[in-house]
Amino acid sequence: MTSLKVVLAGVEMENPTMLASGIMGETGGSLLAMAKGGAGALVTKSIGSAPREGHKNPTLVELEFGYMNAMGLPNPGIDAFGEEMYEAGKAGIPIVGSVFGASAEEFASLSKRMQEFGAEAIELNLSCPHAKGYGMEMGVDPDVVASIISEVKAAVAVPVFAKLTPNTHRLIDVALAAEKAGVDAIVAINTLKAMKIDVDAMRPVLSNRYGGLSGPAVRGVGVRCVYELYEALNIPVIGVGGIEDWRSALEYIMAGAAAVQIGSGVGRVGPRVFGDICSGISSYMEVNRLRNISQLVGVAHD
Amino acid sequence: MTSLKVVLAGVEMENPTMLASGIMGETGGSLLAMAKGGAGALVTKSIGSAPREGHKNPTLVELEFGYMNAMGLPNPGIDAFGEEMYEAGKAGIPIVGSVFGASAEEFASLSKRMQEFGAEAIELNLSCPHAKGYGMEMGVDPDVVASIISEVKAAVAVPVFAKLTPNTHRLIDVALAAEKAGVDAIVAINTLKAMKIDVDAMRPVLSNRYGGLSGPAVRGVGVRCVYELYEALNIPVIGVGGIEDWRSALEYIMAGAAAVQIGSGVGRVGPRVFGDICSGISSYMEVNRLRNISQLVGVAHD
Amino acid sequence: MTERFMVTQTAVNIASRAEEAEDVVTLRFDWDAPASPGQFIMVWIPGVDEVPMSLSYLGDRKGITVKNIGEATKALTSLQAGDQMIVRGPYGRGYHVPKGKVLAVGGGTGMASLLPALERVPTADVHTAIGARGERELLFEERAKRTSSNVRVSTDDGSKGFHGNAVQLAREMMSSTKYDMVLGCGPEKMLYFLHKLCAEKGVPCQMSLERYMKCGAGLCGSCAIDGKRVCREGPVFTGDELKDMKEFGKQRRDECGGRLRL
Amino acid sequence: MTERFMVTQTAVNIASRAEEAEDVVTLRFDWDAPASPGQFIMVWIPGVDEVPMSLSYLGDRKGITVKNIGEATKALTSLQAGDQMIVRGPYGRGYHVPKGKVLAVGGGTGMASLLPALERVPTADVHTAIGARGERELLFEERAKRTSSNVRVSTDDGSKGFHGNAVQLAREMMSSTKYDMVLGCGPEKMLYFLHKLCAEKGVPCQMSLERYMKCGAGLCGSCAIDGKRVCREGPVFTGDELKDMKEFGKQRRDECGGRLRL
Ligand SMILES: Cc1cc2nc3c(=O)[nH]c(=O)nc-3n(C[C@H](O)[C@H](O)[C@H](O)COP(=O)(O)OP(=O)(O)OC[C@H]3O[C@@H](n4cnc5c(N)ncnc54)[C@H](O)[C@@H]3O)c2cc1C
Ligand SMILES: Cc1cc2nc3c(=O)[nH]c(=O)nc-3n(C[C@H](O)[C@H](O)[C@H](O)COP(=O)(O)OP(=O)(O)OC[C@H]3O[C@@H](n4cnc5c(N)ncnc54)[C@H](O)[C@@H]3O)c2cc1C
Numbered sequence A, B: 001m002t003s004l005k006v007v008l009a010g011v012e013m014e015n016p017t018m019l020a021s022g023i024m025g026e027t028g029g030s031l032l033a034m035a036k037g038g039a040g041a042l043v044t045k046s047i048g049s050a051p052r053e054g055h056k057n058p059t060l061v062e063l064e065f066g067y068m069n070a071m072g073l074p075n076p077g078i079d080a081f082g083e084e085m086y087e088a089g090k091a092g093i094p095i096v097g098s099v100f101g102a103s104a105e106e107f108a109s110l111s112k113r114m115q116e117f118g119a120e121a122i123e124l125n126l127s128c129p130h131a132k133g134y135g136m137e138m139g140v141d142p143d144v145v146a147s148i149i150s151e152v153k154a155a156v157a158v159p160v161f162a163k164l165t166p167n168t169h170r171l172i173d174v175a176l177a178a179e180k181a182g183v184d185a186i187v188a189i190n191t192l193k194a195m196k197i198d199v200d201a202m203r204p205v206l207s208n209r210y211g212g213l214s215g216p217a218v219r220g221v222g223v224r225c226v227y228e229l230y231e232a233l234n235i236p237v238i239g240v241g242g243i244e245d246w247r248s249a250l251e252y253i254m255a256g257a258a259a260v261q262i263g264s265g266v267g268r269v270g271p272r273v274f275g276d277i278c279s280g281i282s283s284y285m286e287v288n289r290l291r292n293i294s295q296l297v298g299v300a301h302d
Numbered sequence C, D: 001m002t003e004r005f006m007v008t009q010t011a012v013n014i015a016s017r018a019e020e021a022e023d024v025v026t027l028r029f030d031w032d033a034p035a036s037p038g039q040f041i042m043v044w045i046p047g048v049d050e051v052p053m054s055l056s057y058l059g060d061r062k063g064i065t066v067k068n069i070g071e072a073t074k075a076l077t078s079l080q081a082g083d084q085m086i087v088r089g090p091y092g093r094g095y096h097v098p099k100g101k102v103l104a105v106g107g108g109t110g111m112a113s114l115l116p117a118l119e120r121v122p123t124a125d126v127h128t129a130i131g132a133r134g135e136r137e138l139l140f141e142e143r144a145k146r147t148s149s150n151v152r153v154s155t156d157d158g159s160k161g162f163h164g165n166a167v168q169l170a171r172e173m174m175s176s177t178k179y180d181m182v183l184g185c186g187p188e189k190m191l192y193f194l195h196k197l198c199a200e201k202g203v204p205c206q207m208s209l210e211r212y213m214k215c216g217a218g219l220c221g222s223c224a225i226d227g228k229r230v231c232r233e234g235p236v237f238t239g240d241e242l243k244d245m246k247e248f249g250k251q252r253r254d255e256c257g258g259r260l261r262l
């Protein structure tokens, strides 16, 4: 028998597939539905201090090979989110609370609330490319990232993940600073900053003009980032970007990802994407006589 | 009658489509073939001081939505390239000489030779993501870029274009430094640093492991970069990345590109991609009662 | 190539505009995307907003029927023949076009989504109940007659037809005829009671729901009802599916994802 | 989804291995990609190299026939049944399978590319000339007999058949029979003289060329001959196309793109 079990910075998961933040992660009910699809763990939508409507529509562009989105971090605010966490908890699998803030203090207080709500880990969104004053704007500076992580680590007992942006040549510098500041795992990648112009309307489609590219289009960039991170770091890396079948999941795992997250795949394939990936990986492991998924992590390095 | 004529930093072109560097640009004959396909100008393969074999095969991965390549800047060296330039010159359209070097002096001397060979402009490859010691490694530092451009500008009389990488959050800083140093136009984007792992072989496909992603997958990133550059700069911007039909070309032009380059499209559509794009744009202009292509440059900005 | 990588967003020109009732306009446009009854599209009015709209006409000359209730619908209902709007889709799971005797119950613009389904059933098998606040808001009565052997109208103010709401009218019709399937589209409160009625009478049903939609494509989760995506698993749900939904008729979400009582 | 975004690179297992002649091995493998005669694939031996190889068998159980001349071909010819290699393609434009009386002229591993074309022409219409340095290097004589009514062999050393080269043999055959089409594949010098011969006799021809290939997919230009991409517009060119090529038979390029005399 093959085992897909993963222990990720202390978090025990039945399999290495996780729901990525921002996809079906705003309500307890939708988180439960993703658990039913077979996910090993669930990351919530990134939650802030106050309710936030996000950007006006259009917030999404569909492409043949992915999506471009500028949701603008809509969320009901941390106070209202306890109720959703309570409901999501019924899934019986680890819930990772994703948060975003404008300062280290805000990150820390949000993380604390998430821990109170039962989050088994915290994911810091340091990488959203389309919300002014948040995310990527801070996530390209190693010092800023280090100070946020120190503050959050001091505030919570559960493991802390930092989700980084690929929109920089300093990814490794930022990740090393995060590691030094005590982060427990790195999540890569968030979306690529992008734009779609409609030539009939003669203007950008997204109301925010700029958005983030996701899906198969960014897979090669994500795999490259995970491969680089795996070589540079001693803490686990979680891979995300364009995963939608067992092959693309294995690409990340072989690049060094201890677990993978799936976002766009939920739209393109459906919630069953998690289970499909797991059964595909199991078959691959059987054919290749592997007993434990950890035997595959990082094998693409020589 | 609609006019597709473009004068780009003094270079006169019958239409705004250019062959991108590295695609069918290594021999006089292949440059001529691209002219026959309808290009308004041709950029040569990036040429260095000495002959260079480039990376070993595999050097290319085909994807449904683009390519990943790590050619490794193979080229016959500047001395042998005069013969190719002479032959390419028979096309009767502007030839832009692309060069890469490891220092400002090398860039300057290569540029001088290209000018002697009849290049109507020079394109500095400051952005190749997969050749150690060249390209992107220098192209993310505004000071390095500025010093290369100053040196090249002092050495040649023809216009100088700087081709920049999107693999950084400092694109605009680099472009502003280039503008200040006297560059005549910015070309964006080069490929995104990426990796493909084959799960059957359990290793990266490209012999160089890292490669550059191109084609429709990167279009949204390129359009975003051009849009940002157009807002920040006073010099023309040349758009490249995932252009393969008139709609994608217009996306770039509306974002602010005074001209566009096509690389992967030559593989995906064929050399006729240039002519196809031009006739598509002409029809669009007729329907929209536009007489001059310049009326469309940057219209997506409000 | 161009085919395979074409933009999913398509600009369409309004071919015709018709005022159906007070503040309700049907826009027709040529668009050959395959679509089935009950599906919806995301309609972008550049500079204004992008909103979900059911397809009220299928085939190559498609249509939407819009009620002016706010900024986006105001802009849409102001469009004239020749104007452009930009659409993507169609999205969602529509009606399983039923066999046997069908009762369609439409309230508000709900008839827009129902009619393409009814037009695929033999006219003799269809009865229709159309609800409106008053006569001037009544929608698609003539078109319904072309697809139904029996069309009845209810108005809240009694200005036409049955005096009462569409569910009360449906109850009356269901007591005189035995239907094999009930289809419903309209305000959720109406659907809630219609669903109850069908359960009571033991008649299977399908209802089309509305939720706040951002992406329209099954990603963002803003349209979730009990974890189901109205834009993907819906907008049409079967009576059995609705039975298990705790939020149906009770709760929806605001733009932030916060809970609102219905 | 998975279909549409499947990897173009495919791992195949060697189903069988056959030694065809000295240092020449045919590898068969199950791969259902559609392919036509004269097309080639890029074969990746992980850790070694990726090289172009003509398909010597089409259908679902495809094949390549490899001559061991260097590192990559050594690794390929060492593969055994059950081993894996990774392929992409097929690439290029193959032969227009001709009508009428055909003469096929193959030198070296050239027969590998020709045979799938000949197998689509009625046997009675095909004559074949196979050139080799000596008897031990002779390739595919038996297989050619199954598709040709007349198979002749030339060896440079006279160890078998006609003593001389394949073009000299072809000249002899062309003086006794009038062919409608000549197909050629082999060393470029041979093709160059064969092309001349066909021009002299006024017989149309098609020849398959080789050039240094990196991308194999029509992008890099390393395979260019007179601006034509051998990997895309070729590898098979018609006599008319070859006539206009200044580099044909004269010049090829090294890995750097520098010119080499042939
Ligand atoms: C699947 C589906 C099909 C629909 N079909 C039709 C139809 O055929 N005809 C028709 O007239 N209307 C239809 N609607 C409703 C229509 O989308 C809203 O009336 C419209 O979005 C209102 O926008 P506004 O800017 O005019 O109003 P606003 O003033 O912005 O909002 C008024 C109310 O409309 C609703 N609304 C606003 N934006 C959205 C949104 N993005 N998604 C969902 N609801 C929203 C909210 O309840 C809001 O309170 C449909 C909705 C859904 C979900
Ligand atoms: C379209 C095409 C079809 C071919 N079909 C066959 C076939 O059916 N059977 C067969 O045995 N050979 C075939 N070849 C030739 C085969 O690709 C070379 O023999 C092989 O690449 C040699 O590699 P190596 O590492 O063994 O030798 P090396 O020692 O690396 O090179 C020896 C010589 O092989 C040629 N070569 C090397 N690499 C390449 C390359 N990437 N592309 C083209 N030529 C190269 C060069 O002329 C080189 O000088 C074909 C070539 C092309 C272009």
Ligand SMILES: Cc1cc2nc3c(=O)[nH]c(=O)nc-3n(C[C@H](O)[C@H](O)[C@H](O)COP(=O)(O)O)c2cc1C
Residues within 6 Å of the ligand: A020, A021, A022, A023, A045, A046, A067, A069, A071, A073, A098, A125, A128, A163, A189, A190, A191, A213, A214, A215, A216, A218, A240, A241, A242, A243, A261, A262, A263, A264, A265, C215, C219, C220
């Ligand atoms: C609609 C949408 C909303 C997203 N929202 C968030 C978010 O709130 N927080 C976050 O960290 N990432 C967010 N992301 C990024 C994803 O979590 C993920 O990093 C990215 O989409 C790449 O993975 P994918 O290709 O599997 O989608 C969002 C992505 C999409 C498509």
Ligand SMILES: Cc1cc2nc3c(=O)[nH]c(=O)nc-3n(C[C@H](O)[C@H](O)[C@H](O)COP(=O)(O)O)c2cc1C
Residues within 6 Å of the ligand: B020, B021, B022, B023, B045, B046, B067, B069, B071, B073, B098, B125, B128, B163, B189, B190, B191, B213, B214, B215, B216, B218, B240, B241, B242, B243, B261, B262, B263, B264, B265, D219, D220
């Ligand atoms: C095979 C290949 C080789 C390339 N070689 C070069 C090069 O030598 N110099 C350079 O500046 N860019 C090179 N590029 C980058 C392209 O010029 C272009 O910037 C990039 O591919 C994006 O455009 P596209 O999507 O149209 O291909 C190369 C791209 C490809 C695919």
Ligand code: FES
Residues within 6 Å of the ligand: C212, C213, C214, C215, C216, C217, C218, C219, C220, C221, C222, C223, C224, C229, C230, C231, C232
């Ligand atoms: S609107 Fe349904 S998931 Fe986004």
Ligand code: FES
Residues within 6 Å of the ligand: D212, D213, D214, D215, D216, D217, D218, D219, D220, D221, D222, D223, D224, D229, D230, D231, D232
């Ligand atoms: S091998 Fe690259 S173009 Fe032919």
